[in-house]
Amino acid sequence: MFAALCMNEAKASNYVDGDDDIAATTLINVGDKAPDFTVTMLDGTKVTLSENQGKPTLVIFWATWCPPCRQEMAHLQEGVIDIFGDKIRVLPISRGEERATVEGFIQKMGYTFNVGLDTDQSIYKVYATNYVPRCFVVDVKGEVTYLAVGYDETVAEEVNAALKALVK
Numbered sequence: 001m002f003a004a005l006c007m008n009e010a011k012a013s014n015y016v017d018g019d020d021d022i023a024a025t026t027l028i029n030v031g032d033k034a035p036d037f038t039v040t041m042l043d044g045t046k047v048t049l050s051e052n053q054g055k056p057t058l059v060i061f062w063a064t065w066c067p068p069c070r071q072e073m074a075h076l077q078e079g080v081i082d083i084f085g086d087k088i089r090v091l092p093i094s095r096g097e098e099r100a101t102v103e104g105f106i107q108k109m110g111y112t113f114n115v116g117l118d119t120d121q122s123i124y125k126v127y128a129t130n131y132v133p134r135c136f137v138v139d140v141k142g143e144v145t146y147l148a149v150g151y152d153e154t155v156a157e158e159v160n161a162a163l164k165a166l167v168k
Contacts, residue, residue, distance in 0.1 A: 006063065022149050028126070029147065039123060049091070049138065055087065058080065058163060061132050068151040084163055088167065097117075135151075135155065135159060145165075
């Protein structure tokens with residue numbers, strides 16, 4: 001069984017449930033050094049991945065139009081942030097969407113976490129060429145220790161287990 005995911009085009013009709021070329025579209029894998037980046041967050045602050053403050057980081061590339069992404073964002077609020085609190089950093093990064101769209105979605109859903117904006121997909125394209133959501137768990141040394149493409153309950157459990165293994 002495969003996790004549900006969405007293709008690049010910003011249309012919910014591109015929702016797919018399969019594994020056609022996921023490996024070919026994945027540029028960063030477990031064991032790789034996570035490419036450093038600086039992302040502008042909705043609140044205007046800039047966050048740099050390598051400035052992790054000694055905490056593991058959960059990076060999620062997502063889009064407001066993608067049903068599995070919406071599920072992962074709900075899990076992020078209730079199943080990650082509420083459990084791990086300030087022991088980890090979370091960097092949910094909206095891929096290819098404008099500030100107003102993302103801001104409206106976050107407000108509508110009542111999420112309390114900050115979100116990064118990658119409107120031109122320049123960060124995303126270093127990590128992958130297609131499909132969201134994409135989740136990367138990065139340890140304090142900057143190494144990817146877990147990754148997932150798509151989202152389902154198994155992914156949620158695996159993300160939490162990967163984070164738990166890194167939290168001291």
